[in-house]
Amino acid sequence: xxxxxxGAGGQLGRALARAxxxxxxxxxxxxxxxxxxxxxxxxxxxxxxxxxxxxAYTAVDRAEGDRLAAFAVNATGxxxxxxxxxxxxVRSIYVSTDHVFDGALGRPAREDDPVAPANVYGASKxxxxxxxxxxxxxxxRTSWLFAPDGWGFVPAIVRAALAGEQIRAVDDRVGxxxxxxxxxxxxxxxxxxxxxxxxxxxxxxxxxxxxxxxVVAALGVDVPVEPIASAAWPSxxxxxxxxxxxxxxxxxxxxxxxxxxPALARAVAAIARRG
Numbered sequence: 001x002x003x004x005x006x007g008a009g010g011q012l013g014r015a016l017a018r019a020x021x022x023x024x025x026x027x028x029x030x031x032x033x034x035x036x037x038x039x040x041x042x043x044x045x046x047x048x049x050x051x052x053x054x055x056a057y058t059a060v061d062r063a064e065g066d067r068l069a070a071f072a073v074n075a076t077g078x079x080x081x082x083x084x085x086x087x088x089x090v091r092s093i094y095v096s097t098d099h100v101f102d103g104a105l106g107r108p109a110r111e112d113d114p115v116a117p118a119n120v121y122g123a124s125k126x127x128x129x130x131x132x133x134x135x136x137x138x139x140x141r142t143s144w145l146f147a148p149d150g151w152g153f154v155p156a157i158v159r160a161a162l163a164g165e166q167i168r169a170v171d172d173r174v175g176x177x178x179x180x181x182x183x184x185x186x187x188x189x190x191x192x193x194x195x196x197x198x199x200x201x202x203x204x205x206x207x208x209x210x211x212x213x214x215v216v217a218a219l220g221v222d223v224p225v226e227p228i229a230s231a232a233w234p235s236x237x238x239x240x241x242x243x244x245x246x247x248x249x250x251x252x253x254x255x256x257x258x259x260x261x262p263a264l265a266r267a268v269a270a271i272a273r274r275g
Contacts, residue, residue, distance in 0.1 A: 003191065004048035006033050006081060007055030011150035012095060015184040016052060024048060028055065033077030039084045050091035050191045053081045060099070061236040063121040074124035079131030086135040091195070093187060094132040096125045098143035098175065098201075103240030110246045111141075111197040119237035129197070138195040140187060143243045144202075144211070146260075147180035148270035153208065157215040158271045161223045167216070171209035171227035175243030176201035179263030189255050199245040202260030214261065218268040 003020055007013045009027035017025040024046045031042045033055045043051075056074060057063065063070040078094050085092035099122030100115040117123040129139045146154040160167050178201050186200040206214070209227040216223050230239065247257060 001049040001191065002047065003188070004042065004046055004051045006031055006051065006053045010054060010056065010058075011147040011180050012145070012183065013054040014149065015147060015180040016054060016187065019181065019184040020188055033081050034072050036080050036084065039080050043084055043088055043090065048090055050093070051081060051085050052093045052095070052187055052191070053078060054095050055081075056095065057124065058121070060119060060121045063124065064119065064236045067120050067124075070120055070124040071127060074121070075127035075131060078128030079135065082132040082135035082137040085137065091191060092132065092135070092137035093190060094128060094137055094139050095187070096129050096139050096141045097122065098141060098240060098243040098245055100126040100129065100141065101240055101243075103242035103244075105242070108244040108246040109199075111199055111249055118240050121237060122240075133197070136195055138190065138193070139197045140190060141197070141199050141245060142178050142183050142201055143245050144175045144177040145180055145183065146177060146264065146267055148267040149274075150180065153211065154215055154264070154267060155271050157212045158219065158268055161216050161219050161221050162272065164223060166226070167212055167223060168226045168228045168233070169207075169209040169212035170230045170233050171207045172230050173239060173241065173243065174205055174207055176203070176205055176245060177211055177260040177264065178202040178257070179260055179267065182257050182260075182263060186250060186255050186257055190250070190253075193253055196249070198250050199247050200250055200255075200257055201245045201247055202257055202263070204259050204261065205244060211264075214264055215268055218265045219272060
């Protein structure tokens, strides 16, 4: 099987390339998913069996004022890739997010629950999901992604803790952190699965405060982490009340996503070494 990865310059794309060294990994410069001609040319040149579309606009707060850019990649681009794959009999997987839900269900969200995006980013991803499913592609949602070479919450906490800065983290938002390498492994396993909507998230729930405490513990530093309410941490984009995703569907296929804790310790060590 020949796998083509779009968005290979991002943290998930890099993890997929590590997990599948024989895959064709194309970053935005090599294949802009919003350009139908570039996508068609890439598929014709490489003749993949499957495409994992990891290209994404992921700046959640910035998307509130940059709706067109978010929708261009996450919705239009997702549809371009999925339709091009369908026209050539190529399997496709689109990577989506817990932000397609507002987290108000009172239980982990299942794949067939109606989407209710809490922000522009989530709305753009939900639109991308509709386009992909209409073309016969698969959708994989994940949550609270972290990587040893990425950006976001975990590296920010590492830097703050090593600098001895005061750390405050929200304690009323719950989710399942997901290691990027574990997500990559699951995506590669799902390439051969029936095209459907799947949830992949690390085993074990926590809050952002709990995740920050786990980062500090992994560093072995004595830095307090203050729990705060989400109302005390205003942001441009509203966040889901809960980011819990049910992973029963992938588990029924024999795909188990490990606990996020061992991977977090490895990621924290790598981030700390990098400085």
